[in-house]
Amino acid sequence: MPIGLIALALGGFGIGLTEFVIMGLLPEVAADFQVGEATAGWLISGYALAVVVGALVLTAAVTRFERKPVLAVLLVLFIAGNLVSAIAPDYGMMMVGRIIAALAHGAFFGIGAVVAADMVAPTKKAGAIAIMFTGLTAANVLGVPFGTMLGQAAGWRSTFWAITVIGVIALAGILALVPKTGHGDTTPGTLRSELRAFRSGQVWLSILVTILGYGGMFGAFTYIAFTLTEVSGFAASTVPWLLIVFGVGLFVGNTIGGKAADRNVDRTLVVLLSVLVVVLVGFALTAGSQVLTVASIVLMGGFGFATVPGLQMRVMKYASSAPTLASGANIGAFNVGNALGAWLGGVTITAGFGYTSPIWAGAGITLLGLVVMIIAAAGAKRAVRQAPCDGNADADGRVAVEPVAVLH
Template sequence: MPVGLIALALGGFGIGLTEFVIMGLLPQVAADFHVTEANAGWLISGYALAVVVGALGLTAAVTRFERKPVLAVLMVLFIAGNLVSALAPDYPIMMAGRILAALSHGAFFGIGAVVAASMVAADKKAGAIAIMFTGLTAANVLGVPFGTMLGQAAGWRATFWAITVIGVLALAGILALVPKTGSGETAPGGLRSELRAFRSGQVWLSILVTILGYGGMFGAFTYIAFTLTEVTGFAASTVPWLLILFGVGLFIGNTLGGKAADKNVDRTLLVVLAVLVVVLVVFALTSGNQPMTIASMVLLGGFGFATVPGLQMRVMKYASSAPTLASGANIGAFNVGNALGAWLGGVTITAGLGCTSPIWAGAGITVLGLAIMVFAAAAAKKHDAGRPAAVDSSTADAATELQTA
């Protein structure tokens, strides 16, 4: 395993921690800044929206630069945002710090996925992307619980100081361990070249599958605390430990999903999305049973995040001539899916459909994602079947360069 992947994973760990740890610290933050918890919740929503903006706008702005220096600058931006959050004297400055840190999120994962894939052989690219995203899963499994404990023991600002230190370590690792442009890869070709990747219908289909497939899982997860306490009957004090089990599922799913996607991306996504629908339906039907709920949470995390390496790899595969902006756009799509799932789950609860309704809504969204994935895989297979059986080697190489199938 290239050691540069460790530096990228550490950066992913810090970014994931920044995104999710605030959920456990909202009461303290709200009390400190004298705002309602609903207003404090905008520190989460504002972050998510800024991720989408950064994933598209910031990635587009830096496509003509070498990727390693760009990753370093993005990590500096991340460090600055968390430093502002740690020092924030009031709510508006805190929001500014959150937005500043979030702008680096989408671009870092989008460009980092391209760099990670370039470090390894062609049959190990999804696995390399999974290693980078391991930092994000570790943030959920270990970082969020311990970050919350640190904030409760030493004040919420201590957590953001710790994240700032993690950012500094990740920056040092990127500068020391990440190759200049992967494995001797030439510099990216500029914005116009990157935009041409969006002419591919498969790129758009892949992004849509990301929104719906990941959004279904996140819609169910957003309101999971209400399900656990009000339907399953767990005490509120047990919820953090149950979320760790969910995080364990994320970690396992990310690792195995990356290995499976290296063998066959489309088949992996079709199987994982189909099983995810089943898991969501079973979870909704058995949420009153505690052992079944525990099993469902682990499986929800596992199959929900097993899609991530494959979804990211698929976009890069069909934008292979200029993958950077498409990769960043897909990171934004994950956050659009987060917002869609959370919004639809909130609509069902507000409509009085009960605390299991977000799970049913998540299952419905995932079914749509699976249907689009079936269509996309069939279209890709038909395209492959229609290719001439015999072409000269230079044409074959060019076709593979432009669109690997």
């Protein structure tokens, strides 16, 4: 394993921590700035919206530059954002800091996924992407609970100072350990060449699967605390520990999903999304049982995040002649899915369907994602059958007659 992947994972850890740790610190932040809970919640929503903007606009702006220096600049932006948050004198400046950090989020993961894939052999690309995303899962498993405890013990600002330090260490690691180029699979292109990748229908189908497949899981997860306390009967004090269990599922699923996607992306995604639908339906039906709820949480996290390396790899595969912007767009798609799932889950609760309704809604969204994935996979196989028999097509539908679908 190239050691540069560890540096990318550390950057992912810091960014994931910035995104999620605020959830556990909202009461302290709201009290310090003397704002209501809903207003404080915009520090989460504003961050998510800025991620989408950064994933598209910022990635598009840097496509013509070498990727390693771009990653370094993005981490400087991330460090600056968290520094602003740590010293923010009021709520408005805190929001500015959150937005600055979020702008780096989407572009870092989008470009970082391309760099990670270029650092390994073609048969190990999804696994390399999974290693980078391991930082994000570790942020959920370890970073969020410990960051919350640090903020509660030493003040919420101490957590953002700690994240700033993590960013500095990750920056040093990327400068020292990430090679300027990988195996030469991809090189920076112009914005026009990057936009050309979106001519591929498979790129758009992949992005849609990301929105629906990941959005379903996140929609169920958004209101999980209410499900655990109001339906399963857990005490509120046990929720953080149950979320750690969920995070363990994320970690394991991410690792296994990356290895499986390296063998066959489409088959892996169809299987994972199918099982995820079953898991969500089972969770909704058995949420009244504490034992089965714990099992469901682990499986939901595992199968939900196991899709991530494959989802990211698939869009890069069909945009492989110019993958940077498409990769960034797919990171934005994850956040669009987050927003969609959270919104629909909130609608079902408001409508009076109870605290298991977001899980049912998530199962429905994921089922739609599965249908789109089956259609996309069938289209890829049809392209293989229609392609000239010159040996330049594989089981996943990569054909040489379609430049944007070639994985060199």
